[in-house]
Amino acid sequence: RNPKIVQSSVKPMSAKNRFTLQPLPYPKDALEQGGISRETVSYHYDKHHAGYVRKLNAADEAGKVPKNASLEQLIINADGAVFNLAAQIYNHTFYWESMAASSKGCQGSIAKAIQLQFSTYSDFIAAFKQKATTHFGSGWVWLSLNKQLQLVLSDGHDACNPLRDRMIPLLCIDVWEHAYYVDYRNDRAAYIDNFVLLINWERVQQRYENAIKSFKSNL
């Protein structure tokens, strides 16, 4: 599979913009077979995701963002508007990377870890769906790795991000209404049912293995 890096249709930012909009890992219609339309990807990426980048850069120019702080550092240390913007930029990039037009499915080290933690892959998917369906209001559901090298399924409001809890994120789903309203209206459950079939398990496994290494090297 050759992922195509696609030029964003958003106006290019000036050189002094510290924060950038990462290109989508696939064309905008890549997820259509999986139930996420080109229309949704266009709004979600060009308006919401790009909007967060624009606003954080504007806040930066207005001197409201700590200099030399990376996106991750802002997520861990900042509060209020700066935290929201930084986290939403990160979260959306992560979300795009959590999906793929095709994946060989959950295999290898991540599959083993999921079985250890959740008994079976199906049990994990059921737990994931339950959290995502029942989360009230805007927010995200994350699969992360904690310092004890355990997989953690969590949900949180608005711009929540597990880096804040010193965990390493592996996979996320956006459950803000804008993520599914165009394709599914209020049927969040159907959106989630389709999302789990789009999970980019190769990327999740990569993140999992890197996270293990990262935690072990910090012991």
Place this chain on the structure above:
Amino acid sequence: FWTNLAPITCGGGELQSGALSKAIDNKFGSLAKFQEIFNAKTAAVQGSGWGWLVYCPQDKGIKIMTMPNQDPVGSLGVVPLLGIDVWEHAYYLKYENRRPEYLQEIWKVVNWKNVEQRYAEATK
């Protein structure tokens, strides 16, 4: 929310002069200024929530508040008069992410008669 809205043909968007319009002018300067402040505060709600015009029995005055998700403003000891839903489902199909535009337009169908009724009840 549904009681707070009415078609233009049924008085939507029209605030008659009376106790409520006086209270709005006293507190905010004018109806237009009130709407400006309301819209700014409500547009700024993070994620899902509501903008509210409430009557506060303690201060004996009206004020603008915002609440997250579906948290009831009544639980804070104030009387809701007018609520505007800013969950994305309220505006996404027509306005996409343009929440400020949705807030600009909705005033055209605010059922001020209902808001006045609620204010009258609250201030009895």
